Amino acid sequence: MADAPDTGSAVTRRGFVGWAVGMGAAFVGLVAGVPLIGSLISSNKATPGAYVQVADVALLPTGEPFALSFVESARDAYEVAQLPHSVYALKKSDTEVVVFSPVCPHLGCQVYFNRGSKTFVCPCHDSVFSLDGARTSGPAPRGLDTLPVKISKGMLLVQWIQYEPGVSQKTPV
Amino acid sequence: MTRIGDWLEERIALGKTTRGLLDEKIPGGAKFTFTLGSATLLTFLTLAVTGIWELLYYTPGTATAYDSVNYIRLQVPFGWLIHGVHHWAATVMVVLVVGHLLQTFLWGAFKKPRELTWILGVLLLVATLGAVFTGGPLGWDDKGYWAARIGVGLAGSIPGIGAFVRDAVFGGAVVGQLTLSRFFGLHVAVIPILILAILGLHLVAFRRPGAAGAIAKRDREGVFWPTQVIMDLVVFAGVLSLLVGLSAFLLTPIVGPADPIDVTYVGRPDWPFLFLFQLLKYLGGPLEWVGFVLVPLVGVVLLLAVPWLDRKPERSPAKRPLAVGLFALAVAGVAILGVMGAAAAPETVKSSTEAPAPTPASAIESTPTVPGPSVASRTIGGADHGRLVYGAYCVQCHGPQGKGGVPNPGSADGTIPEINPMDPELTGAEKGKPIDVQKFVDGVDAFLQNGSVPESDPETADPKYKMPSFGNTNAMTQPQIANVEAYVLQINGVDRGRIVRPGVEPKLYFWWTLGGYVLVLIASGAALMRARRT
Numbered sequence: 001m002a003d004a005p006d007t008g009s010a011v012t013r014r015g016f017v018g019w020a021v022g023m024g025a026a027f028v029g030l031v032a033g034v035p036l037i038g039s040l041i042s043s044n045k046a047t048p049g050a051y052v053q054v055a056d057v058a059l060l061p062t063g064e065p066f067a068l069s070f071v072e073s074a075r076d077a078y079e080v081a082q083l084p085h086s087v088y089a090l091k092k093s094d095t096e097v098v099v100f101s102p103v104c105p106h107l108g109c110q111v112y113f114n115r116g117s118k119t120f121v122c123p124c125h126d127s128v129f130s131l132d133g134a135r136t137s138g139p140a141p142r143g144l145d146t147l148p149v150k151i152s153k154g155m156l157l158v159q160w161i162q163y164e165p166g167v168s169q170k171t172p173v
Numbered sequence: 174m175t176r177i178g179d180w181l182e183e184r185i186a187l188g189k190t191t192r193g194l195l196d197e198k199i200p201g202g203a204k205f206t207f208t209l210g211s212a213t214l215l216t217f218l219t220l221a222v223t224g225i226w227e228l229l230y231y232t233p234g235t236a237t238a239y240d241s242v243n244y245i246r247l248q249v250p251f252g253w254l255i256h257g258v259h260h261w262a263a264t265v266m267v268v269l270v271v272g273h274l275l276q277t278f279l280w281g282a283f284k285k286p287r288e289l290t291w292i293l294g295v296l297l298l299v300a301t302l303g304a305v306f307t308g309g310p311l312g313w314d315d316k317g318y319w320a321a322r323i324g325v326g327l328a329g330s331i332p333g334i335g336a337f338v339r340d341a342v343f344g345g346a347v348v349g350q351l352t353l354s355r356f357f358g359l360h361v362a363v364i365p366i367l368i369l370a371i372l373g374l375h376l377v378a379f380r381r382p383g384a385a386g387a388i389a390k391r392d393r394e395g396v397f398w399p400t401q402v403i404m405d406l407v408v409f410a411g412v413l414s415l416l417v418g419l420s421a422f423l424l425t426p427i428v429g430p431a432d433p434i435d436v437t438y439v440g441r442p443d444w445p446f447l448f449l450f451q452l453l454k455y456l457g458g459p460l461e462w463v464g465f466v467l468v469p470l471v472g473v474v475l476l477l478a479v480p481w482l483d484r485k486p487e488r489s490p491a492k493r494p495l496a497v498g499l500f501a502l503a504v505a506g507v508a509i510l511g512v513m514g515a516a517a518a519p520e521t522v523k524s525s526t527e528a529p530a531p532t533p534a535s536a537i538e539s540t541p542t543v544p545g546p547s548v549a550s551r552t553i554g555g556a557d558h559g560r561l562v563y564g565a566y567c568v569q570c571h572g573p574q575g576k577g578g579v580p581n582p583g584s585a586d587g588t589i590p591e592i593n594p595m596d597p598e599l600t601g602a603e604k605g606k607p608i609d610v611q612k613f614v615d616g617v618d619a620f621l622q623n624g625s626v627p628e629s630d631p632e633t634a635d636p637k638y639k640m641p642s643f644g645n646t647n648a649m650t651q652p653q654i655a656n657v658e659a660y661v662l663q664i665n666g667v668d669r670g671r672i673v674r675p676g677v678e679p680k681l682y683f684w685w686t687l688g689g690y691v692l693v694l695i696a697s698g699a700a701l702m703r704a705r706r707t
Contacts, residue, residue, distance in 0.1 A: 069648065069650065077350045081236075084647065107327060
């Protein structure tokens with residue numbers, strides 16, 4: 001059979017071969033590409049931890065934030081790690097304690113409490129928060145995040161939650 | 174020998190290819206000012222070789238990365254050099270890439286038909302910065318950890334696509350093992366492969382139209398071999414000697430292990446990113462992403478577009494005042510912001526007034542003693558960082574520099590013990606014997622972890638002060654304790670991070686290198702004179 005140019009047909013032989021190779025390549029690309037890209041989106045979500053006993057409420061100072069640290073056994077991907085956390089506990093009365101996460105809601109640096117000015121200060125980009133956690137200056141998009149607390153038999157229990165930095169809403173990561 | 178050579182030549186034409194590469198024409202002749210590109214290439218290869226060597230010891234796990242890097246630096250013969258050269262070569266590489274780019278711009282060597290070489294070069298600059306950014310956290314020390322934390326925070330705060338970018342590039346919002354693995358994969362595989370591929374194209378695109386050469390006096394034509402090769406070698410040998418010197422004299426600092434709740438350390442980005450760090454201070458709130466996404470993006474796009482923005486064939490910088498002026502302005506802006514960022518704040522906050530007083534730590538002292546050696550005692554902390562932790566937790570009782578003297582009524586001694594000099598019973602020091610560093614650390618560590626009650630004066634009641642248990646109550650983290658231990662050893666004249674197996678003593682090795690370099694200079698000087706005469 002001679003290689004006659006099939007002028008009548010819309011699809012030339014050359015065009016068809018090109019189209020078939022393209023289809024094959026697209027198939028390979030899709031089969032390989034979708035899972036490769038899908039696997040990149042890691043789902044390392046923090047699962048909310050249990051309430052951890054952190055201090056005896058009676059021994060906390062009243063009216064001034066007190067730094068408390070504790071270690072929580074938590075899952076980090078495929079590992080169980082001892083993750084340290086620190087919080088600021090502000091006792092208002094023996095039955096009311098507000099606990100702030102020290103993670104700056106701007107980019108996630110660690111804020112410290114300045115006893116002189118009675119403010120929380122982030123050392124990275126100078127965000128400042130008042131004693132009740134409200135933002136007074138700096139680039140942070142919201143005030144300091146409060147953490148869920150319980151007081152049981154005079155002991156303070158805190159649930160560690162990490163919130164999304166850089167956004168104005170307080171949302172767990 | 175020639176038979177093997179002929180056999181190879183017949184199959185892969187090695188000699189012909191090499192001759193072809195060496196016969197590159199250089200308009201205006203070989204010059205030392207043409208060596209920046211080759212110095213960059215050779216520095217990249219230095220990074221590749223030292224990086225592969227580090228891989229033989231390094232483990233990318235959050236629990237082991239820090240210790241494995243310290244093992245390379247302190248225990249592996251010549252590890253200080255391999256790690257040091259990798260560390261400093263990253264800085265030198267950025268300087269060389271930027272220098273190469275500035276020179277190419279000023280001399281108009283990007284103009285038609287060399288636009289593609291320029292574009293690939295700009296991409297190489299971006300890839301180099303990516304390698305610097307992803308390399309920083311791999312040591313999982315405090316600086317690297319916080320760089321990752323802030324990088325992840327930045328990525329997540331891009332409007333709309335932030336969470337996607339963060340999860341895809343950094344492996345999620347919570348900085349942990351997956352973040353480290355992601356940085357590791359990018360740093361040792363993805364980015365180097367990209368750099369190699371772009372570099373290959375960069376060299377092909379460079380050779381196609383040939384070297385741009387000198388702007389004026391182009392009548393003389395030089396050839397790459399041998400004069401330019403000798404000049405390239407002289408410059409790179411100098412770069413290598415500089416890297417050995419930096420590694421020997423400015424040992425990469427041990428800043429202490431990653432501490433996710435540390436308030437005594439303030440994250441600062443690596444120096445190439447300081448200008449962006451400074452820019453973020455001015456662009457707060459909803460404009461923030463403009464600072465770290467839009468500005469760099471526009472910058473890169475403008476750089477890529479340079480061959481079309483400045484398209485007249487004129488190469489001499491004096492005859493393109495507008496292009497050179499605008500470019501100089503942009504470079505000056507980046508440089509000024511960078512210097513301001515570097516000078517803006519100290520790397521640490523003064524924590525002595527802000528950190529918690531240790532006394533009520535006893536309020537939560539209920540955890541039982543943890544048996545066996547602690548994590549801190551096996552971790553090499555950073556003494557400088559430890560000084561700050563000491564200022565926050567220890568100075569009230571043990572005094573500045575550990576000199577003691579604080580009264581403790583009711584105790585047998587009457588004062589709180591000084592820790593400088595440290596009681597030899599605790600350090601295990603014996604006269605005439607070298608000090609056993611691990612024994613010293615273990616002695617200090619037991620007190621920091623468990624606390625202690627001093628022996629009381631038999632005639633009075635209990636001592637007024639006792640040492641709180643810092644470790645077991647989590648009043649201090651294990652990284653903080655490791656840092657304080659390094660500091661306590663330092664004030665006692667013992668270096669926690671000393672090089673145990675240097676191979677050759679760092680400074681001695683540098684003097685050897687320098688001697689060798691002088692010989693290289695003499696030999697190449699003679700060779701260049703000879704080449705000029707012929």
